[in-house]
Amino acid sequence: SQQGEEDPQALSIQEGENATMNCSYKTSINNLQWYRQNSGRGLVHLILIRSNEREKHSGRLRVTLDTSKKSSSLLITASRAADTASYFCEGDKLIFGTGTRLQVFP
């Protein structure tokens, strides 16, 4: 498996529901970052969490980091149709994987 491997590969939910996606990595990191990619566009940075942090919030986004398990999760609360995109994590190694494709239905 690759550094920055996202799970699930695809997720479909209704507007208003929460969406949780996970990321695993193999080697130690200083930072872990989550990015979003709308169809046909470049990646846009969402949030950075440092290795000495366990949880971070930004608006409707909540990111957790468990360095003992080498994993991170991204929670999007009260999802909107506009959240439909692919979400990638990256842990220092410039490896993004294939992302989680989130579809939010109105």
Place this chain on the structure above:
Amino acid sequence: DTAVSQTPKYLVTQMGNDKSIKCEQNLGHDTMYWYKQDSKKFLKIMFSYNNKELIINETVPNRFSPKSPDKAHLNLHINSLELGDSAVYFCASSQDRLDTQYFGPGTRLTVL
């Protein structure tokens, strides 16, 4: 006021041709990158430059040659294009190696 720009946005060409993709960033960043995203959306680092010096060169065919005339530009030249080169190529930049990256809009390359 685009932060990271790439040209062209679309490139359709025949096998065997040579083509270039240009990238410019106006963020004053020291580090620039080229990524390849395949049809399954796997995003893979190809090259990274820091202040015009190559610092990362992943396993990429030597038909791909990056050129950084100054720290605001990182161009990608591809010789003897092959069908498997068809992908979306993204340029990105960051202040330094571990910082947040800013991505360009991508160049969709189709090799016929």
